[in-house]
Amino acid sequence: MLLYILKRLVAVTPVAFGVSLVCFLLVHLAPGDPLSAILPADATQATIDEMRAAYGFDKPLPVQYAIWLWHVLHGDLGVSIATGRPVLGEVTRAVVNSLILASVATLIGFTFGTLFGFVAGYHRNSILDRVASAISVFGVSVPHYWLGMVMVIVFSANLGWLPPTGAGPDGSGNWRPDFEHLRFIILPAVTMSVIPMGIIARTVRALVADILAQDFVEALRAKGLDEVGVFKHVVRNAAPTALAIMGLQLGYLLGGSILIETVFAWPGTGFLLNAAIFQRDLPLLQGSILVLAMFFVALNLLVDVMQTALDPRIERA
Amino acid sequence: MSANPNAPAVELVDLKVGFGKVEVVDGVDLRLERGQAMALIGESGSGKSVTLRAILRLFPEGRSRTRGKIAVAGRDVLALSKRELADFRGHVAAMIFQEPLLAFDPVYTVGRQITEAIRRHEKIDAAGARQRALALFERVRIPSPERRLDAYPHEMSGGMRQRAMIALALACRPQVLLADEPTTALDATVQIQILLLLRELQRDLGLSIILVTHDLGAAVEVADRISVMYAGRIVETGTAHQVVLDPHHPYTIGLLRSRAEGALAKEVDGKRARLQTIPGSPPDLANRPAGCPFAPRCFLAIDKCRETPPSVEVGGGHLAACWRTEEASAAYRAGPQPVRAEAAA
Numbered sequence: 001m002l003l004y005i006l007k008r009l010v011a012v013t014p015v016a017f018g019v020s021l022v023c024f025l026l027v028h029l030a031p032g033d034p035l036s037a038i039l040p041a042d043a044t045q046a047t048i049d050e051m052r053a054a055y056g057f058d059k060p061l062p063v064q065y066a067i068w069l070w071h072v073l074h075g076d077l078g079v080s081i082a083t084g085r086p087v088l089g090e091v092t093r094a095v096v097n098s099l100i101l102a103s104v105a106t107l108i109g110f111t112f113g114t115l116f117g118f119v120a121g122y123h124r125n126s127i128l129d130r131v132a133s134a135i136s137v138f139g140v141s142v143p144h145y146w147l148g149m150v151m152v153i154v155f156s157a158n159l160g161w162l163p164p165t166g167a168g169p170d171g172s173g174n175w176r177p178d179f180e181h182l183r184f185i186i187l188p189a190v191t192m193s194v195i196p197m198g199i200i201a202r203t204v205r206a207l208v209a210d211i212l213a214q215d216f217v218e219a220l221r222a223k224g225l226d227e228v229g230v231f232k233h234v235v236r237n238a239a240p241t242a243l244a245i246m247g248l249q250l251g252y253l254l255g256g257s258i259l260i261e262t263v264f265a266w267p268g269t270g271f272l273l274n275a276a277i278f279q280r281d282l283p284l285l286q287g288s289i290l291v292l293a294m295f296f297v298a299l300n301l302l303v304d305v306m307q308t309a310l311d312p313r314i315e316r317a
Numbered sequence: 318m319s320a321n322p323n324a325p326a327v328e329l330v331d332l333k334v335g336f337g338k339v340e341v342v343d344g345v346d347l348r349l350e351r352g353q354a355m356a357l358i359g360e361s362g363s364g365k366s367v368t369l370r371a372i373l374r375l376f377p378e379g380r381s382r383t384r385g386k387i388a389v390a391g392r393d394v395l396a397l398s399k400r401e402l403a404d405f406r407g408h409v410a411a412m413i414f415q416e417p418l419l420a421f422d423p424v425y426t427v428g429r430q431i432t433e434a435i436r437r438h439e440k441i442d443a444a445g446a447r448q449r450a451l452a453l454f455e456r457v458r459i460p461s462p463e464r465r466l467d468a469y470p471h472e473m474s475g476g477m478r479q480r481a482m483i484a485l486a487l488a489c490r491p492q493v494l495l496a497d498e499p500t501t502a503l504d505a506t507v508q509i510q511i512l513l514l515l516r517e518l519q520r521d522l523g524l525s526i527i528l529v530t531h532d533l534g535a536a537v538e539v540a541d542r543i544s545v546m547y548a549g550r551i552v553e554t555g556t557a558h559q560v561v562l563d564p565h566h567p568y569t570i571g572l573l574r575s576r577a578e579g580a581l582a583k584e585v586d587g588k589r590a591r592l593q594t595i596p597g598s599p600p601d602l603a604n605r606p607a608g609c610p611f612a613p614r615c616f617l618a619i620d621k622c623r624e625t626p627p628s629v630e631v632g633g634g635h636l637a638a639c640w641r642t643e644e645a646s647a648a649y650r651a652g653p654q655p656v657r658a659e660a661a662a
Contacts, residue, residue, distance in 0.1 A: 223411065223488075224408055225403070237424055311424055313471055
């Protein structure tokens with residue numbers, strides 16, 4: 001197993017380099033000059049050239065990439081053009097906040113998703129199945145920023161139970177696991193959990209129905225297992241795929257939550273990306289995309305390893 | 318759950334199993350004495366596998382109807398509570414499935430699945446259960462059994478898997494073994510090994526076996542008695558000798574004549590007889606013809622066949638459900654010349 005993990009790590013390295021190249025180039029493909037955001041409109045050509053040289057934008061792209069990559073490999077993502085603070089610190093803080101939010105949302109989504117999925121899979125075409133399926137379709141298809149606004153209107157504006165925006169009472173961007181901070185995470189996490197819940201519910205329903213239709217379930221009953229005994233086998237067979245979906249969902253939520261983080265002003269990566277794009281903060285944009293992409297690569301690796309550990313039919317080659 | 322030691326191993330009386338509007342098993346009577354092996358043969362869709370599964374009540378109650386009497390070793394199976402049923406399955410009667418690759422859970426080792434069955438029915442610790450599983454693997458002659466216990470189903474060969482499946486079925490020392498086409502998915506050379514193993518186990522352990530198969534050769538190899546099923550009914554039953562050498566039902570005759578060995582053995586005018594098939598196809602069970610279900614395909618059919626034929630005794634314990642058992646028997650002894658079959662072809 002250890003050997004397998006090592007092999008996977010080696011295989012992931014070229015992917016990581018490819019990702020870094022795409023991150024770097026993608027930002028350069030976008031129109032506009034990154035310096036226009038910080039330079040006054042009437043700056044002289046000499047000032048512009050000077051700034052260009054200072055940020056290294058005057059060199060050819062391959063050289064820029066090599067320099068950038070060299071710094072990245074040393075843990076230096078550059079300095080934000082807009083704030084002047086190191087990109088690494090900004091991104092780390094945002095990633096931690098997003099990770100917390102995405103984890104809580106995935107946990108809620110996974111719990112309810114598997115619950116609905118199992119109920120629907122076990123009672124296919126019954127009323128229970130229809131209700132569970134309706135909820136999951138709603139989860140996948142409802143616009144999340146709209147759902148977020150509705151949640152804010154109902155629970156913050158009308159009922160006044162929960163704070164509508166931010167990550168904590170002090171307005172700072174650091175979330176801590178205490179009661180006051182917990183109140184702030186409920187609304188965005190629940191809103192966000194609706195996406196993975198729907199997807200996981202539908203996947204698990206199909207999985208469970210498929211497993212229950214297999215011959216070995218009849219064989220388990222034939223050897224005297226009761227429904228609880230059979231259920232354990234169903235769970236063990238559904239686990240690898242369900243966990244893989246959960247891991248991928250966590251990855252999507254980490255980077256794909258711009259709308260929800262903006263609605264709730266949650267100081268995470270989505271919020272940061274949003275700011276970086278509008279301010280044309282090139283180093284910040286590159287840095288946060290790179291970190292997010294690397295997270296995704298790492299999650300995929302983790303899911304692969306987990307699946308291989310759980311399903312003996314996958315070759316550990 | 319008091320079990321009469323003199324009760325037959327399996328007794329089915331007017332067993333009917335229906336799904337929706339279709340009666341797949343339509344009044345089966347069957348009696349298997351203790352220590353006997355019976356083969357249930359017939360075409361696909363004749364209801365033989367359904368009969369077998371009904372003995373363990375494996376069909377979900379909501380989507381199926383089972384009526385009649387099922388008694389296994391003196392227990393009234395249809396009267397068992399859910400809990401009693403789970404205790405009964407695997408412990409009194411166990412099942413061997415057609416495709417062992419699909420009948421094992423793919424994500425557990427084979428050994429784990431056998432110890433699971435043992436520990437489900439008996440109070441025994443994990444080490445003891447593993448010891449039992451190891452002994453079972455040796456009993457069914459799996460090479461390097463210790464290592465095979467830790468193998469996953471997909472890591473074994475087909476023959477080995479079926480041996481492991483037999484070990485699983487024997488794990489809780491059942492009295493009755495229900496084998497659903499146990500050799501169909503295997504290579505011809507492996508088939509005979511498995512059949513011989515079944516025969517040996519049956520004799521050594523005093524098992525009662527019902528073997529469902531469409532292979533007459535397999536039936537003769539293992540079974541003391543043979544019952545022939547057609548369209549959800551048993552049309553002929555008797556000892557293996559009686560049914561194979563002296564058939565009295567036109568359908569049994571058709572089955573015997575459609576075998577390659579039969580055609581090779583019988584030479585007519587110095588030429589090999591052509592392999593004969595039964596014309597037509599089995600009836601649609603939703604629109605069952607009145608009377609004898611085989612009549613539309615039968616070379617001896619007469620008007621009387623529109624009435625359901627009774628089972629008549631044509632020899633000691635040899636029964637055939639046909640109006641024309643005499644004519645059928647005479648036609649078989651006269652050689653391969655069925656009239657209707659040629660005309661229909």
